[in-house]
Amino acid sequence: MPKVKFEILESTCVPLPLENVDTDQIIPARFLSATSREGFGDNLFRDWRYLKSGEKNSDFVLNNPKFSGNILVTGKNFGSGSSREHAVWAIFDYGFRAVISSFFADIFKNNSLNNGLLPIIISEELLKKLHNLIQTDPSAKVRIDLEKQTLTILPTGDSVKFEINAYKKECLLKGLDDIDFLLSMKDQIADYETTKSMVK
Amino acid sequence: MEAKTLFDKIWDGHVVRSIKDGPDVIYIDRHYIHEVTSPQAFNGLKQRGIPVFRPGNTIATADHNIPTKDQHLTIHDELSRNQVERLAENCKTYGIEYFGLNHSKNGIVHVIGPELGYTQPGMTIVCGDSHTSTHGAFGTIAFGIGTSEVEMVLASQCILQPKPKKMKITINGKLNKGVTSKDIILYIISEISTGGGTGYFVEFAGSAITSLSMEARMTICNMSIEMGARGGLIAPDETTFEYLRKVSSIHGVKDFEKALEGWKKLKSDEGAVFDKELVFDAAVILPMITYGTNPGMGMAVNDSIPQSDTKGGSSSESFLKSLNYMGFKPGMKLLGHPVDYVFIGSCTNGRIEDFRAFAQMIKGRKKAANITALIVPGSKLVEELMKKEGLIKIYEDAGFEVRQPGCSSCLAMNEDKIPAGKYAVSTSNRNFEGRQGPGARTLLASPLTAAAAALTGKITDPRELLNN
């Protein structure tokens, strides 16, 4: 798990206003044969980003020079389907540090938090507003303050508080790692095994 | 004492520690691993210079990235071969039991766990694969995890998880003819959408569920992830114990009778409170098929595609994009629509019962000329049984070829890809864009509906071909 710290992020956004984007779209299965975590960004949204001929699909947002930034703004139910963490590695490797949606699939959310990619849930209304704004003004910036748990759309001044569990927030702010934490508990885990575990 | 749900009982019994305002530290009884989502986790252990904490709790298999023909030869694709070799090597280094290619216990991870007796009631089970929910059919808390979490479990046998909310889905009544558990779960997902279960762990109950075999229950729990749920579970009962008794005697599971006493207590208490409860009537469920690019876009096979996604709540843009990919239009009927491929297999419907059902329908008939069929047993044991029961002969007489076990066309990491633009009636669990190969068009259905398509070459109501 990379030890990345997340504090404040201020960036323009890349809009992907589609719903139910599943992890097979984020990174198709045929790219999962690698045995390291690096390099998946090249194949992020592969089948939308490239035409069958292998050329870039100019209709797809990642190929549109108007839009850039470290924040991906998506539609409802983002990251459903497979548990492949490769989806998060691809998004992170491409350069995104936060994903905004009104609704994330559970495993995707956990995987994101475990890799320093911040998933932020906002209301459907605000999400719509944000999409409209980015379309009319691609230079519009969003500021994410993890410590304060606020997301601010800078040009409009809309500011909302987002949820994140306190433990995960602490991990992200300090770049802490779950495994170090679990390893520090080894005695307690061994105790549990002798007293409670049903598998021997 | 406070009434508890089955989920609460198992969860609470596995909490090693609760973190204030944070997740619980949950002890994992059984960890399944496979070649695709484990290599980066083992790399992590190496970098830290730490061992696998409890290698005995982990079982490994190669399934996602393997060919289904000529398994005795080396894997042609270099990356795939490398991945499988890395798993073998990692298992050896860390002392993990590994059922590699050609091993008599090899197969899809969610097929072999139950059939070898590793999955037992009351356990917590994880695997770097979302369909780990399958094992919930035995009254376990089983869920898919990401690779960072695989590393956590290898390192500490524990995982950090926030406790999900609880949902109960009750299905009462008798199933119609030609309706299988695959139809039940496709129906439920079409009703509540692919996000309807997000944040929840679901307990399935009711007379339509308890009447099902273990294989059929696994199909339901398997696809609970397709409604967004963290997992699904069914309280163990006589059917469960019977299955486990058989498996235990074959594979020598220790202390069966003693364990049985404990398993009998595994049920939700009377009056236990769920965060959400839904009730469905089995009588309204017909053979189902999907028409779109997520498992929630399903309907009765003789129905018409709706004009908009009223139940799933997707925007018309997403809905039409999906139909466009499938080459369909709103309002269209699918009966009679030509099909090119049929895939029978996967951790959803790759068990012996599924192949029996398929065989029953094709017996004495012939495969349609326009159909290419991929018939892929879920495991070596299933393949063995198919041989023993004479099913392979029935398949061959009808013009079908049976492959060797693996995930195969379910996610098309190997050569078993559906070509772009082609239609495949598939017994797997996902109809996402490109899931079965770039541009492939997947229609999810039961083994019976798939068999009917394989015989007629088009989308067909299986009830027309039932051999009583």
Ligand code: SF4
């Ligand atoms: S059969 Fe399909 S869904 Fe099941 S484990 Fe294999 S790839 Fe995943």
